[in-house]
Amino acid sequence: CEVIFISDYSEYLKQKEIVEAKVKDGATAIFLELAQGEYEIFDCKANVKECGMLPLHFVSRNTGHLIANRFQPQDFRLWYDEKEDCITPIINCTFTATDFAPILTSGNIRENGTWGKVMVVAEKQAGIGKVYICQVKLAGRTNTNPIADSFVRKII
Numbered sequence: 001c002e003v004i005f006i007s008d009y010s011e012y013l014k015q016k017e018i019v020e021a022k023v024k025d026g027a028t029a030i031f032l033e034l035a036q037g038e039y040e041i042f043d044c045k046a047n048v049k050e051c052g053m054l055p056l057h058f059v060s061r062n063t064g065h066l067i068a069n070r071f072q073p074q075d076f077r078l079w080y081d082e083k084e085d086c087i088t089p090i091i092n093c094t095f096t097a098t099d100f101a102p103i104l105t106s107g108n109i110r111e112n113g114t115w116g117k118v119m120v121v122a123e124k125q126a127g128i129g130k131v132y133i134c135q136v137k138l139a140g141r142t143n144t145n146p147i148a149d150s151f152v153r154k155i156i
Contacts, residue, residue, distance in 0.1 A: 004019055005030050024129060025129065030131075042124060046096070065123075094120055094135060100123065104136065120134075
């Protein structure tokens with residue numbers, strides 16, 4: 001199975017038909033750290049918003065999702081950042097999206113102005129493939145944080 005990492009939404013738009021065809025045929029597409037804004041991803045609307053209480057050092061795996069259930073409650077917190085040589089926040093933004101199942105969540109102010117649970121990582125089935133939106137900062141963390149490495153392996 002092919003894995004397509006998408007770190008630049010504008011590049012995805014240039015190759016949208018190819019990416020979507022590959023995913024529908026069994027590939028996995030992973031959108032990484034989308035900036036604040038509105039997106040259309042595989043015919044679904046996603047709204048990415050900066051964390052209301054500044055970047056966060058932790059997220060919740062309490063979603064009941066099969067991938068999240070393989071981890072312990074405190075696994076997604078206080079990850080070491082190799083580049084900075086210290087612990088740094090693991091998310092800057094959260095999102096809401098139609099037709100995506102949450103894997104990891106956090107809290108943020110929603111579009112209607114109320115505080116509530118929002119997604120940090122989520123998946124959507126597309127044909128026989130899968131699409132993920134992942135706001136967790138994974139770059140520079142998989143070599144020194146076994147949980148980060150294990151999480152990446154579970155979604156690919």
